[in-house]
Amino acid sequence: MASSYFPGSGDIINLNVGGQRFSTSRHTLTWVPDTFFTSLLSGRISTLRDESGAIFIDRDPSLFSIILNYLRTRDLNMVVVDINALSANTTNTVSSVGGMRVPEAIAASGGVSGPVAVPRQGHSRNSSLDMRHNPPQIAGQGSAWVDPLRVRMVKAHHNWILVAYAHFVTCYRNKDSTGWQLAFTSPYIDQLIERVALNAKLSPPSQGGEAGQKMLAISYASHIRLWGIAEDGSKNDIGTFNLKVSVEYLFFIGSQLVALSSVGKIGVWHAMTQHWQIQDVLPIASFDTAGSFLLLGCTNGSIYYIDMQKFPLRMKDNDLLVTELYHDPSNDIITAISVYLTPKTNVCGNWIEIAYGTSSGTVRVIVQHPETVGHGPQLFQTFTVHRYPVTKVTLSEKLLISVCSEYNHVRTWSVTRFRGMISTQPGSTPLSSYKILTIDEVDPNIYYAIANDCVKLFDIT
Known part of the structure; x- marks a missing residue:
C-alpha cells in the first residue's frame, strides 16, 4: 500500500488510527486551512507510519470517525457529543482538525459533567448533501462558509459563562466548587447569531414567576430571543421579540434586557412586568x-x-x-x-x-x-x-x-x-x-x- 505521507504523492490518504484503517482524499483532510492535517500533509510536523506506509495516529478510532465524517459532509452526523471523551482522546485535533472547534478546554479542565447536546438544524437525513452544496452563509458575504462549531463570542457574569457559535449557544456554570457544568443549550437558530447577553444574577422574589432565574438573550437581524434558566436546571422560553430594525447592541441593566439600534430605536424587556416595549x-x-x-x-x-x-x-x-x-x-x-x-x-x-x-x-x-x-x-x-x-x-x-x-x-x-x-x-x-x-x-x-x-x-x- 503506497504511503501518502509526502506532499503530492497522491490524492488518496491512508490512515491507521488506533489500529483501524481509514482512507480518504487529501481534499477532505485539507479543505479547512491551518489545521492538524494541513500541517501533517505538508510535512511541517512529523508522524509515524505503520508497516503498510499508512499514517499512524494514536487515538480512539470511533471518536476519530466523528471528525472524519464532519470533514466529509460538513455536517455533524450525531445528536449528542461527549466532549469529555472527545477532548481526552483527540487532544489538540479536536480544536484544529477540519475546523471542528468545540470548547474542549472546559472538559479538559475536569469540570464539565455529561455530554453536550449539539442542536441539529431542521433538515432531512440528506442534510449532508444539502450542506455540501448549499453551505450556511453570512448575510452580505456571498458564499462565505460559517464554521458551525467555531466559538464566535464568549460572555461571563458571576459564575456563569455563555459560549456562542454561529447557530446556537451554550451556558456553563460553576456551582459549589464542583467544576463547570453544562446548564443550557439553545435550539438551532437558522440565522446567524450576532449578539448575546447574559444576566446570571438571581431575580428578586418580588418578580413572581421569574424569581430565581438567570436570563440569557441572543439577537439575529432584528429579532431578540430570551430564555430564563432556573437553579434546578429548568428552562423557560420567554419569547422572541422584534425591534423592527437591526439590533446593534444587546445587554442587561439589572433584570431589564436592552436592545439598541443607532437609527434611534430602544427595546426594553422587564422581568417584573413581563413586557416588551419599543420606543423611537x-x-x-x-x-x-x-x-x-x-x-x-x-x-x-x-x-x-x-x-x-x-x-x-x-x-x-x-x-x-x-x-x-x-x-x-x-x-x-x-x-x-x-x-x-x-x-x-x-x-x-x-x-x-x-x-x-x-x-x-x-x-x-x-x-x-x-x-x-x-x-x-x-x-x-x-x-x-x-x-x-x-x-x-x-x-x-x-x-x-x-x-x-x-x-x-x-x-x-x-x-x-x-x-x-x-x-x-x-x-x-x-x-x-x-x-x-x-x-x-x-x-x-x-x-x-x-x-x-x-x-x-x-x-x-
Whole structure:
C-alpha cells in the first residue's frame, strides 16, 4: 500500500488510527486551512507510519470517525457529543482538525459533567448533501462558509459563562466548587447569531414567576430571543421579540434586557412586568451605562438618559421616561460617552461625572453636583486638542482618555480629585499624546471572540 505521507504523492490518504484503517482524499483532510492535517500533509510536523506506509495516529478510532465524517459532509452526523471523551482522546485535533472547534478546554479542565447536546438544524437525513452544496452563509458575504462549531463570542457574569457559535449557544456554570457544568443549550437558530447577553444574577422574589432565574438573550437581524434558566436546571422560553430594525447592541441593566439600534430605536424587556416595549428616539451615536442609568449620546448634540429603576412605574403610560440630561453648547454629535460613578455616588446618589466627545473633536467633562440637583449637570472642563471626531472616551478615578479618528490619535490627562470628587485645583493636566498607526481589522459583528476558537477557563483561588 503506497504511503501518502509526502506532499503530492497522491490524492488518496491512508490512515491507521488506533489500529483501524481509514482512507480518504487529501481534499477532505485539507479543505479547512491551518489545521492538524494541513500541517501533517505538508510535512511541517512529523508522524509515524505503520508497516503498510499508512499514517499512524494514536487515538480512539470511533471518536476519530466523528471528525472524519464532519470533514466529509460538513455536517455533524450525531445528536449528542461527549466532549469529555472527545477532548481526552483527540487532544489538540479536536480544536484544529477540519475546523471542528468545540470548547474542549472546559472538559479538559475536569469540570464539565455529561455530554453536550449539539442542536441539529431542521433538515432531512440528506442534510449532508444539502450542506455540501448549499453551505450556511453570512448575510452580505456571498458564499462565505460559517464554521458551525467555531466559538464566535464568549460572555461571563458571576459564575456563569455563555459560549456562542454561529447557530446556537451554550451556558456553563460553576456551582459549589464542583467544576463547570453544562446548564443550557439553545435550539438551532437558522440565522446567524450576532449578539448575546447574559444576566446570571438571581431575580428578586418580588418578580413572581421569574424569581430565581438567570436570563440569557441572543439577537439575529432584528429579532431578540430570551430564555430564563432556573437553579434546578429548568428552562423557560420567554419569547422572541422584534425591534423592527437591526439590533446593534444587546445587554442587561439589572433584570431589564436592552436592545439598541443607532437609527434611534430602544427595546426594553422587564422581568417584573413581563413586557416588551419599543420606543423611537433620535439617532444614537454613543451610549454608556452607570448603575440603573442608560445614557444615550445623540446626533442632535443631546445626552439623554433612562432610569431603569423607574421604568416599570410608567409602563401604563407607554413611556420609557427618556429624559434630556445635557445639550452640547456647539450642537455637535455626541460620538463617545463615558460615565464615572464616584464613591460619593454611593453616599448621596446625586454625584455623577460624565466625559463625552463630539464630531468636531471636542472633549467635555460635565458634573452633577448634589447642590445642583434639578438643574442638570454643569460643564466642568473642555478640551479642544483633537481635530477629528472623537471615537472613544474614558473617565476613571485618575485618568481621562480620548481617541480621535485621525490615526487613532490618543490623548490622556491626569484627573485631580478631592475626597473622591473631581477638582479644578489644579485641574486636569496633559500626560501624553500618541497615535496608533496600525490596528488589526475585525468584523464589527463579532465581539468577545476567542482567537484560538477554544474556551479556556482558569480557577483562581
